[in-house]
Amino acid sequence: MSISPINGTRAQIRTVILISGSGTNLQAIINEVRSGELEINLCAVISDRPGIQGLERAEQAGIPTRVVDYQKFEQRADADTALGRELESTAPDLVILAGFMRILPAEIVTRYRGHMLNIHPSLLPKYRGLHTYRRAIEAGDSHHGSTVHFVTAELDAGPAIVQYRVPINANETEASLAARVQQGEYLIYPRAICWFAEGRLRLYDGDVWLDNHRQTQPAILNEL
Numbered sequence: 001m002s003i004s005p006i007n008g009t010r011a012q013i014r015t016v017i018l019i020s021g022s023g024t025n026l027q028a029i030i031n032e033v034r035s036g037e038l039e040i041n042l043c044a045v046i047s048d049r050p051g052i053q054g055l056e057r058a059e060q061a062g063i064p065t066r067v068v069d070y071q072k073f074e075q076r077a078d079a080d081t082a083l084g085r086e087l088e089s090t091a092p093d094l095v096i097l098a099g100f101m102r103i104l105p106a107e108i109v110t111r112y113r114g115h116m117l118n119i120h121p122s123l124l125p126k127y128r129g130l131h132t133y134r135r136a137i138e139a140g141d142s143h144h145g146s147t148v149h150f151v152t153a154e155l156d157a158g159p160a161i162v163q164y165r166v167p168i169n170a171n172e173t174e175a176s177l178a179a180r181v182q183q184g185e186y187l188i189y190p191r192a193i194c195w196f197a198e199g200r201l202r203l204y205d206g207d208v209w210l211d212n213h214r215q216t217q218p219a220i221l222n223e224l
């Protein structure tokens with residue numbers, strides 16, 4: 001049995017993935033591409049730091065990697081400019097933020113508006129920012145989850161596309177909750193990317209459109 005090529009030969013959308021860490025979402029996307037379920041051209045993985053596991057995953061999959069090491073820049077704006085240049089040079093149709101833990105400058109967000117997705121570990125609009133698992137448990141919420149959304153200027157506030165929802169159990173810990181939510185991320189992110197790649201998903205007039213219908217709420221996938 002031959003393994004399908006990671007870089008497609010057909011007219012597949014050029015996709016760049018930005019990471020900062022372990023890259024388990026990246027791996028889930030790679031797995032879907034390898035299995036033939038997701039037809040995109042993974043043309044580059046860009047990291048904001050060297051030596052992270054996500055870069056190893058990309059290299060093992062034969063995807064070109066680039067590092068814009070933010071620590072090496074004295075001025076944050078210069079690092080952002082370097083990142084913008086790297087992105088531009090890959091000519092992406094779609095930019096995927098997969099655990100990319102920096103706030104992007106307005107120029108990059110505007111440049112790729114409608115062509116940039118993020119995954120955030122909360123049921124947006126709840127809990128933008130950090131420590132979402134802890135905040136949901138401490139608030140006594142009944143459910144938590146993760147959201148794939150279009151990236152817009154406001155942090156973690158772009159229109160939501162799809163959410164994975166899990167109940168918060170008694171004696172739940174941040175770690176146990178994160179583990180369950182992340183299993184769902186590996187389902188919803190490839191699915192949203194697939195919709196985009198098939199031309200079924202777009203951002204129009206500030207809203208999510210799926211199959212030519214304006215979405216008033218994100219699609220929801222519940223934990224089984």
Ligand code: GAR
Nearest residue numbers: 021022023024025026099119120121
């Ligand atoms: C993911 O769980 C994602 O939801 C979160 O970082 C994790 C990255 O894991 N993203 C954010 O918190 C963005 N605000 P991974 O590197 O193993 O895919």
